[in-house]
Amino acid sequence: MYGLWFIGFIVLLLLGWFVYDxxxxxxxxxxxxxxxxxxxxxxxxxxxxxxxxxxxxxxxxRSGDRAYIRENE
Incomplete structure (x- = not known):
């Protein structure tokens, strides 16, 4: 039972890392x-x-958005 919660937590962490970072x-x-x-x-x-x-x-x-552009070295 607790193993299922742990697996779900790990899946959410991985999704957060790969999708939202x-x-x-x-x-x-x-x-x-x-x-x-x-x-x-x-x-x-x-x-x-x-x-x-x-x-x-x-x-x-106009929109309040910010863009982060890499500077040329």
């Missing part, structure tokens, strides 16, 4: 070096601790 990426910006139309440049730049790469933040004032 899409930090700093959206459909439009996951593989591009330029944000889509409507995004404006911000001065915010950070180094992602997960991959060690530098990202610049772009902001869409």
């Amino acid at each position: 899409k930090r700093y990426q959206s459909k439009e910006t996951a593989h591009s070096n330029k944000p889509s139309h409507g995004f404006v440049w911000t001065a915010e730049v950070f180094i992602d601790p997960k991959d060690g790469l530098t990202y610049r933040v772009y902001y869409n004032p």
Whole structure:
């Protein structure tokens, strides 16, 4: 009985890791070096601790969305 709960918990953890761990990426910006139309440049730049790469933040004032674009080294 407890083994079934444990297996369910492990399945949820794996789904969370593979499906929902899409930090700093959206459909439009996951593989591009330029944000889509409507995004404006911000001065915010950070180094992602997960991959060690530098990202610049772009902001869409109309929708409030933020796009994280990898900076060229």
